[in-house]
Amino acid sequence: DTEVTQTPKHLVMGMTNKKSLKCEQHMGHRAMYWYKQKAKKPPELMFVYSYEKLSINESVPSRFSPECPNSSLLNLHLHALQPEDSALYLCASSQDPLSGPSGYGYTFGSGTRLTVV
Amino acid sequence: AQKITQTQPGMFVQEKEAVTLDCTYDTSDQSYGLFWYKQPSSGEMIFLIYQGSYDEQNATEGRYSLNFQKARKSANLVISASQLGDSAMYFCAMRETNNAGNMLTFGGGTRLMVKP
Numbered sequence: 277d278t279e280v281t282q283t284p285k286h287l288v289m290g291m292t293n294k295k296s297l298k299c300e301q302h303m304g305h306r307a308m309y310w311y312k313q314k315a316k317k318p319p320e321l322m323f324v325y326s327y328e329k330l331s332i333n334e335s336v337p338s339r340f341s342p343e344c345p346n347s348s349l350l351n352l353h354l355h356a357l358q359p360e361d362s363a364l365y366l367c368a369s370s371q372d373p374l375s376g377p378s379g380y381g382y383t384f385g386s387g388t389r390l391t392v393v
Numbered sequence: 394a395q396k397i398t399q400t401q402p403g404m405f406v407q408e409k410e411a412v413t414l415d416c417t418y419d420t421s422d423q424s425y426g427l428f429w430y431k432q433p434s435s436g437e438m439i440f441l442i443y444q445g446s447y448d449e450q451n452a453t454e455g456r457y458s459l460n461f462q463k464a465r466k467s468a469n470l471v472i473s474a475s476q477l478g479d480s481a482m483y484f485c486a487m488r489e490t491n492n493a494g495n496m497l498t499f500g501g502g503t504r505l506m507v508k509p
Contacts, residue, residue, distance in 0.1 A: 307494060307495070309496065309497075313436075317501075317502075318484055318499035318500060318501055318502050319438070319484075319497075319499055320499075321496050321497070321498070324493070324494050324496055326493070326494040331493040331494045332493050332494060332496060364436050366436075366438060368438075368497075370495070381428065381440050381443055382428070382440070382497055383440070384430075384437060384438035384439075384440075385437070386435065386436060386437040387436040387437065389436065
């Protein structure tokens with residue numbers, strides 16, 4: 277299995293809703309990432325989990341709450357979002373979070389298109 | 394902080410011709426990795442090719458090759474024999490590594506449109 281699976285593919289939520297995005301990989305990768313991508317922009321890093329511990333938080337507002345229950349699963353809990361949070365949310369994984377630059381690539385999921393109304 | 398620059402917001406290429414997408418980067422690290430990804434309108438990020446800073450030969454993967462000029466800090470993607478299915482956004486990215494781990498930083502992207 278060489279895939280990163282994200283669910284749901286599309287999500288529409290109100291500003292008072294609570295929802296969660298899910299990301300799963302079974303490649304034995306020990307680093308997992310959340311990226312946010314606005315239309316016509318590059319992906320921007322939000323969070324990095326290394327060995328199931330949060331290692332990087334790029335000053336993301338607290339209305340986004342990541343969780344890594346185990347080495348295969350990464351969640352992003354959403355609460356009280358704003359319309360400007362509407363974007364494509366991409367999950368990625370890589371083999372070894374602390375390895376130096378080598379051939380260890382990143383595998384991305386297909387993303388969740390989030391619309392906040 | 395590292396920075397990736399893609400100077401071509403959009404490009405057209407005729408089907409079956411070759412095209413070069415530009416990427417320059419800025420880093421003070423000696424050891425780094427450069428990636429190219431393709432993103433169709435569906436949103437998925439598809440890995441195309443990787444070049445390590447210590448790799449002496451330019452990377453190649455099928456129709457994709459990376460023209461790596463380390464002294465100029467450029468890592469241009471060359472797509473040979475363009476196909477209609479190559480129409481997509483293309484992102485150059487660099488791996489940053491620090492004590493907290495590693496992450497990808499992306500350039501602004503180039504939208505490639507292949508004409509029949």
